[in-house]
Amino acid sequence: MKRYWLALCLCGLMGAQAACAAQRVVSLGGSVTEIIYELGQGGRLVADDESSVYPEAATRLPRVGYYRTVPLEGVVAMRPDLVLASRNAGPPKTLERLRGLGVELVSVSDSPSIDSLYERIGQISGQLGVGQMGDALIQRIRGEVASAQALPATQRRALVPINRSGPFLGAGGGTAADAVLALAGLKNALAEQKGYKQVSAEGLVTLAPDMIIVSSASVKASGGMDKILAQAGVASTPAAREGRVVALDDLLILGVGPRVGQAIRSLKEAAR
Amino acid sequence: MNTMVGTRKFAPRPVLVTLAIALILAGLAASSSGAVSIPWSNLPRLLWGQAAPGDAMLQNILVDIRLPRVLFSVVAGAALAASGVTMQALFRNPLAEPGLVGISSGAAAGAVLAIVMTMGGFFVVASMAFAGSLLATYLAYVVGSRYRGVAGLLLAGIAINTIASSVIGVLTYLADDAQLRDLTFWILGSLAGADWSTLAWIGPWTLLLLAYLLVQWRVLNALLLGEREAAHLGFDLAAVRRRLIAVTALIVGPMVAVTGGIGFVGLVVPHVVRMVLGAHHRYLLPASMVAGALLLTLADLASRLVVSPAELPIGLVTSLVGGPFFFWLLMRGRTAAR
Numbered sequence: 001m002k003r004y005w006l007a008l009c010l011c012g013l014m015g016a017q018a019a020c021a022a023q024r025v026v027s028l029g030g031s032v033t034e035i036i037y038e039l040g041q042g043g044r045l046v047a048d049d050e051s052s053v054y055p056e057a058a059t060r061l062p063r064v065g066y067y068r069t070v071p072l073e074g075v076v077a078m079r080p081d082l083v084l085a086s087r088n089a090g091p092p093k094t095l096e097r098l099r100g101l102g103v104e105l106v107s108v109s110d111s112p113s114i115d116s117l118y119e120r121i122g123q124i125s126g127q128l129g130v131g132q133m134g135d136a137l138i139q140r141i142r143g144e145v146a147s148a149q150a151l152p153a154t155q156r157r158a159l160v161p162i163n164r165s166g167p168f169l170g171a172g173g174g175t176a177a178d179a180v181l182a183l184a185g186l187k188n189a190l191a192e193q194k195g196y197k198q199v200s201a202e203g204l205v206t207l208a209p210d211m212i213i214v215s216s217a218s219v220k221a222s223g224g225m226d227k228i229l230a231q232a233g234v235a236s237t238p239a240a241r242e243g244r245v246v247a248l249d250d251l252l253i254l255g256v257g258p259r260v261g262q263a264i265r266s267l268k269e270a271a272r
Numbered sequence: 273m274n275t276m277v278g279t280r281k282f283a284p285r286p287v288l289v290t291l292a293i294a295l296i297l298a299g300l301a302a303s304s305s306g307a308v309s310i311p312w313s314n315l316p317r318l319l320w321g322q323a324a325p326g327d328a329m330l331q332n333i334l335v336d337i338r339l340p341r342v343l344f345s346v347v348a349g350a351a352l353a354a355s356g357v358t359m360q361a362l363f364r365n366p367l368a369e370p371g372l373v374g375i376s377s378g379a380a381a382g383a384v385l386a387i388v389m390t391m392g393g394f395f396v397v398a399s400m401a402f403a404g405s406l407l408a409t410y411l412a413y414v415v416g417s418r419y420r421g422v423a424g425l426l427l428a429g430i431a432i433n434t435i436a437s438s439v440i441g442v443l444t445y446l447a448d449d450a451q452l453r454d455l456t457f458w459i460l461g462s463l464a465g466a467d468w469s470t471l472a473w474i475g476p477w478t479l480l481l482l483a484y485l486l487v488q489w490r491v492l493n494a495l496l497l498g499e500r501e502a503a504h505l506g507f508d509l510a511a512v513r514r515r516l517i518a519v520t521a522l523i524v525g526p527m528v529a530v531t532g533g534i535g536f537v538g539l540v541v542p543h544v545v546r547m548v549l550g551a552h553h554r555y556l557l558p559a560s561m562v563a564g565a566l567l568l569t570l571a572d573l574a575s576r577l578v579v580s581p582a583e584l585p586i587g588l589v590t591s592l593v594g595g596p597f598f599f600w601l602l603m604r605g606r607t608a609a610r
Contacts (some may be wrong), residue, residue, distance in 0.1 A: 047581065050582075062581060063581075063582055064581045064582055065579075065581075065582030065583060066582075069456070069462075069464075069583075071307070071464060071576075071581065071582055071583040072337050072464065073306050073307045073308070073333060073337050073338070073576065073581070074307045074580065074581030074582055074583065075581070076307070076308070076329065076332070076333055076337070077306070077307030077308040077333075077580075077581050078581065079329065091464075091465070093465060093467075094464065097336070097337075097467065100336070101332045101336060101337075102332070197445070
């Protein structure tokens, strides 16, 4: 309730009443939810989706399934006055029908690049009537990225394998990991490949990465860093020989989010 | 298997009426429950005007979301069950079913091929699904009719399902992220895509073909007797087979194109109905259609309620029921054969 009045006051101050009317927001896509919380507007969310795993509060909201297979009725049932949907949300027909039913649905930029991040923050803060907070957030991130990028780059060949259950999947071109590596001045050993594909033990040896970055969830799924280092192929890579197999938070390496500056900094430090 | 020729245990008309009443009740329950529940007493008011202020959302949910979906599950359930009955008579084999024989996965492989390779719209995907189902039916028939009994057909089904799933597997590897999310839909099945515009063409199309099947009960009965007997009764068997296979593929293909693979309805429903009514197709066909509609309506209701406000793929729900049933059927067949 407190938040509601706060929002109402903000609305009054800015006079953007149409946008501020949105007090029941549904977020579709983890990268969208994350920004809403980052802007301090999490209290206006009434539901999000399974991909919204950060911050922890997001996981306690009602979930309308996975953002790529949105259930029509489930969203309508939340009586949203605004749906903020990642551009990757779908199926398209469902979103079209949601709009047809008079639900205010705004599609938000969501590709793995820093420009898309800025665009997304701008769109979301605009829709929620907190444009100034959005601008401030963008300025802060720009600053963090600039100072992180000012650190010396190493141009090392890096590999980002993820492990959900079973064999490693390597992050190729067009993935968020690829974008984060590029920002940190690293070369993706799998740049030629499109998307996430399985990497064999032999493939690891052939690729000969100087650096291996595993997400912390992958470390957990593999049963610890020791297990990863003991995997066939890993030990023979230059990365393992030179002790450059590092773990990084999933949100830092597997998405270009508000903490991208921190991600770049961590990667550069690990690459030294 | 003895279930094919089981004798009638109940009079057909009361059973049909009971099933029809159950279907109507299930339809009402499915219309009133979901992520938002609408009390039964409000249904007439929401459907036929006099909407009170504040009803707009409920009316939208009922008329634009739920109603087409409930009607679609009725049509799809009837279609799946009827094609199960037809194939079981056609192959003279109680295990014949669109999913088991590979027709559904053939259709899914066709659809997935179209999604990944052509980027084509709905009609390209639907016609590829149809082509896939036709090819799979033909292969199942050719291989299945070479062997006596259950084995040939099941082996053909295994081969077709393997080929289809490896085609889908290769395409999954090639697919980008955006296409992948479409693929899971085809593989698991869902009625989420059901709206009035889809129902407008698939409804009449399917009902027409189902009506055609209903009047074929004599041929289906004759097929049960055996080839020679059917020929003596004056049926041109080769022509009958071709026609029935085409009709089954014409029903299942476009249906799978819209709903994805919904398994086991075609197997479970005719079996249960045959236990109750016997194998006389005059009653078996209509009763299976109504029972199939009932089963799928309830399955869709479950898929919407269990993880509300999210949804389960309906193919999961039917397989959860159908898998154990199939297993039980196999165990039972073994003891009966002894």
